[in-house]
Amino acid sequence: xxxxxxxxxxxxxxxxxxxxxxxxxxxxxxxxxxxxxxxxxxxxxxxxxxxxxxxxxxxxxxxxxxxxxxxxxxxxxxxxxxxxxxxxxxxxxxxxxxxxxxxx
Amino acid sequence: xxxxxxxxxxxxxxxxxxxxxxxxxxxxxxxxxxxxxxxxxxxxxxxxxxxxxxxxxxxxxxxxxxxxxxxxxxxxxxxxxxxxxxxxxxxxxxxxxxxxxxxx
DNA sequence: TAGTTTGTTCGAAATTTATCGAATTACTTT
DNA sequence: AAAGTAATTCGATAAATTTCGAACAAACTA
Numbered sequence: 001x002x003x004x005x006x007x008x009x010x011x012x013x014x015x016x017x018x019x020x021x022x023x024x025x026x027x028x029x030x031x032x033x034x035x036x037x038x039x040x041x042x043x044x045x046x047x048x049x050x051x052x053x054x055x056x057x058x059x060x061x062x063x064x065x066x067x068x069x070x071x072x073x074x075x076x077x078x079x080x081x082x083x084x085x086x087x088x089x090x091x092x093x094x095x096x097x098x099x100x101x102x103x104x
Numbered sequence: 105x106x107x108x109x110x111x112x113x114x115x116x117x118x119x120x121x122x123x124x125x126x127x128x129x130x131x132x133x134x135x136x137x138x139x140x141x142x143x144x145x146x147x148x149x150x151x152x153x154x155x156x157x158x159x160x161x162x163x164x165x166x167x168x169x170x171x172x173x174x175x176x177x178x179x180x181x182x183x184x185x186x187x188x189x190x191x192x193x194x195x196x197x198x199x200x201x202x203x204x205x206x207x208x
Numbered sequence: 209t210a211g212t213t214t215g216t217t218c219g220a221a222a223t224t225t226a227t228c229g230a231a232t233t234a235c236t237t238t
Numbered sequence: 239a240a241a242g243t244a245a246t247t248c249g250a251t252a253a254a255t256t257t258c259g260a261a262c263a264a265a266c267t268a
Contacts, residue, residue, distance in 0.1 A: 017205050018129050025125035026226090045244060055227050057246055062225090076235040076244050093201035101121050101195035130256090149214060159257055161216055166255090180214055180265050 008064075012086040015067035020091065023066035029059050030102050033068065036082055037099045043077045068095075112168075116190040119171035124195065127170035133163050134206050137172065140186050141203045147181040172199075 023029055028049060036042045044060060060080065063069040067086065071078045087095045127133055132153060140146050148164055164184065167173040171190065175182045191199045 017202070018131050018134065021125045021202070022129035025122050025129050027122050030122065043244085052228055053245065054229075054247080058226070061246085073234080073245095076242095078245065091201070091205035093197060094205050097195070097197035097201045098121070098125070101198050147214085156258055157215065158217080158259070162256070165216085177215095177264085180212095182215065 009070055009083075010065065010067045012067075012090060015083075015086060015090050017091055017094075019066040020068055020087070020094070023062050023068050024098055026059065026062075028056075029063055032059060032063065032080075033082065034099065034102055036069065036080055037103075041079050041081050043079055044071075045077060113174055113187075114169070114171045116171075116194060119187075119190060119194050121195055121198075123170040124172055124191070124198070127166050127172050128202055130163065130166075132160075133167055136163065136167065136184075137186065138203065138206055140173065140184055141207075145183050145185050147183055148175075149181060 024033065028051070031049065032047060035047065044056065047056065049056060060069065060071065060078075063080075064071055067083055069080050070083050071080050073079075082095065084095060128137065132155070135153065136151060139151065148160065151160065153160060164173065164175065164182075167184075168175055171187055173184050174187050175184050177183075186199065188199060
């Protein structure tokens with residue numbers, strides 16, 4: 001039987017624009033976001049970013065706490081997805097425009 | 105006769121998404137941007153933000169160097185405007201969406 | 209020219225953020 | 239139960255950012 005643990009993340013209404021923009025203002029985190037945007041769902045381990053795991057983990061934490069990324073545990077890995085619906089509801093067009101801009 | 109000095113700002117193609125997002129991720133700078141967006145043109149002195157002049161000047165510098173704001177001298181004061189066209193050309197929809205989100 | 213207004217620059221201190229290795233937690237597999 | 243895999247947390251350090259007062263610069267005004 002597979003256990004699914006909940007990960008702490010802000011509620012939709014608690015998501016702050018400043019924190020979202022700060023989260024996305026780092027090139028490493030933007031790279032992460034773009035990959036998730038393309039693939040839909042990506043495990044933390046699937047990023048071949050040349051960087052210690054602890055540093056990468058820090059960036060995921062920032063993305064999660066800002067409300068940009070949702071992570072859920074599946075087995076022994078964490079699956080990351082964008083909180084597109086929440087972000088679209090709260091800040092319409094922002095995430096899409098940034099992803100499009102970052103993809104060029 | 106009024107002298108108009110040019111202020112250093114990145115060229116359109118040199119504007120970086122990360123720097124723009126970082127510039128906009130600060131609440132004080134967002135407040136500045138929103139006021140400029142509403143008014144079109146605002147002098148540095150027209151912001152009644154309770155903060156030393158040097159600190160405010162720092163925030164204007166960040167906004168200028170990121171390519172978000174253009175400043176030109178008119179007589180004694182600096183007039184600030186958004187680089188909406190440059191930003192729209194480079195990162196379509198980003199600035200508008202962020203301003204709309206920040207205005208709510 | 210002296211004084212005033214507007215805003216920047218400088219230099220230092222405080223705060224925040226990023227980085228990394230080691231230890232730890234959660235879960236799976238053997 | 240022991241070992242392996244995935245990722246986080248801890249603690250320390252490094253780097254970047256923010257803040258502020260004091261000094262400076264540019265342009266106007268009396």
